[in-house]
Amino acid sequence: MEVVMRGITKSFGSNSVLRGVDFNIQAGEVHALMGENGAGKSTLMNILTGLHQSDEGEVLINGEAKTFRNPKEAEEYGLSFIHQEMNTWPELTVLENLFMGNEIKNKLGWIKTNEMRALAEKAFEELGVQLDLDREVKTLSVGQQQMIEIAKSLLANGEVIIMDEPTAALTEREIDVLFKIIRKLKAKQVAIIYISHRMEEIFKISDRITVMRDGVSIDTVKTTNTTNDEVVRKMVGRDLEDYYPAKTSKIGKVIFEAKNLMGDRKFNNISFQVKSGEIVGFSGLMGAGRTEMMRSIFGIDALESGELYLEGKKITVTNPSDAIRQGIGFLTENRKEEGLILDYSIRDNISLPSIDGFRKHGLIDIQAEKDFVKLLMQRLNVKAEGQEDVVSSLSGGNQQKVVLAKWIGIGSKVLILDEPTRGVDVGAKREIYQLMNELADRGVAIIMVSSDLPEILGVSDRIIVVHEGNIAGELSKTEATEEKIMKLATGVM
Known part of the structure; x- marks a missing residue:
């Protein structure tokens, strides 16, 4: 799936959040979306997935104009948004979370648990993840809960997955697992939109970087053709000298x-x-x-x-x-x-x-x-x-x-x-x-x-x-x- 967003604008009341943003992603690509807090990254993704409607601009999917009325519609079309605050049900099992709202039923309305279990096992096998499907989600680590969200996207035949600060609460080992899964998804031609403030991760996992500042898309570059300092300069609009400001306080008793x-x-x-x-x-x-x-x-x-x-x-x-x-x-x-x-x-x-x-x-x-x-x-x-x-x-x-x-x-x-x-x-x-x-x-x-x-x-x-x-x-x-x-x-x- 190829997604192209052109000239996207959005205001909430008198607050102009997006002022003509261009963004695109191709199949099998990890595209990092970067910018300071408040730059408009989440709003842009919420427009793509139907939570908000743009005031101006267009979204093209595989060359055709497309507008989603809500996130459910976008998900059914193949676009999934894994938010920083994950949408899991702590008291329910892994299997129940995977199919919440999308249960497989027979003609009489009975849930086909065995079929759902087989599909879940296949999805986790593709990801190289081992999780007990009958375990309550509240007993899992943040990293394991994230695997549930990714598996959901696979089960929904996700072709574009948006990951918002996916490593914010992960251990180093869990980050390594996540990156292995992202590479597997790339090989399956799934496109990943990766939102993060962690520079070292961006340069390790992404193919291209789009920088936003104050509701505008500043530039899109191949990751191999830029540097940490250049990306920061585009994000803040200036050189960020003395990243850690000099400390002059007198240490007392x-x-x-x-x-x-x-x-x-x-x-x-x-x-x-x-x-x-x-x-x-x-x-x-x-x-x-x-x-x-x-x-x-x-x-x-x-x-x-x-x-x-x-x-x-x-x-x-x-x-x-x-x-x-x-x-x-x-x-x-x-x-x-x-x-x-x-x-x-x-x-x-x-x-x-x-x-x-x-x-x-x-x-x-x-x-x-x-x-x-x-x-x-x-x-x-x-x-x-x-x-x-x-x-x-x-x-x-x-x-x-x-x-x-x-x-x-x-x-x-x-x-x-x-x-x-x-x-x-x-x-x-x-x-x-x-x-x-x-x-x-x-x-x-x-x-x-x-x-x-x-x-x-x-x-x-x-x-x-x-x-x-x-x-x-x-x-x-x-x-x-x-x-x-x-x-x-x-x-x-």
Whole structure:
């Protein structure tokens, strides 16, 4: 299947999202679609698959004009969209998820389970994946759930598969499996539209790259004919100098200390300190226990034993309210489920932890709250029409800024950032790094968990490496290298 999109425009109210986009993909090709958050990538794909209708422009499939009224119609025609937030039913089995809404039935309406099972087994065999069809999806890893989505596309005879940030929550091993499957799909002449902010993946898996900026398609090039720097320049419209901005904060006395923390067999005997103005990076393989440590420190999960100290005084944290009250903020790994109330406005999300500060005689001073939110939105460069916009309408990078604004607003003394730039474009990443530096300048003690080794090396003052629930080692900024970190993370040293 060959798809050509020409002159696509789309506005939502007064907000012009797409302003004449051209894009095409050919059978058996992996075509990367790149751009900063808010560039219009998802909107373009939603138009292709029938979720939105374009204001102007045309879509040609195999040379014929085509418009889909809804995603179901597009899927039946051979176009599948695997979203970053996967459309699975956790309580149902793998087999039930594969055929949800597309069950095979006989003339009497009875479901032909055996026939469905045979087709599912064939699809997984083609992908080289082994999954128990009777297993509940909630027991599977993110990578395994992704295989279900890809298998669905095969069962629907998908000829074009759109993958939106497909590796955002995958382990290195799962990424390798995904890339092997993509290559198998290419060999079957399936076309893949690959949306990602991870440059190294784009250059490893794609054949061509189309760059979008501010609702316009800037350029389409063969991957082998361009470079990382050139793609970034096209995405942001300028050279992105000093990708990791220089950190000048003065590191002071110890603000936060953890002693001998243990938690539900996920981590053991964890002790570390963080000083004012310091950024301490936590590195390690997925599943090493880093996130579990931070969730326990913040009171989301219970600590089995251990002690926490803030400014030299022992503190008790049994729930997030305790942590917030004592000046600890936590930007969670999963911002959409744990960091934001998606159906609420930007104003509600930012001001919620600070709302008691706007009470006067039992009533909320709405104007003071609005001024507070306006200041934070301006400072973090949150791109939106206004503070009453629903958070779910924002791009991933702007959602991340809203979560950061919330914790900055309460004046956190200790700020835990778990994968702070996951799913965020290069321009927004730099803004987040700059903001971290400014917070450090103000004396905030920052703990950053990241699976991105260049980020860990570029941002951290000190690096703590975790292996299988234990601290495997600690490296200063001057001595740390990717090789040393990986040796510690894999238990070699």
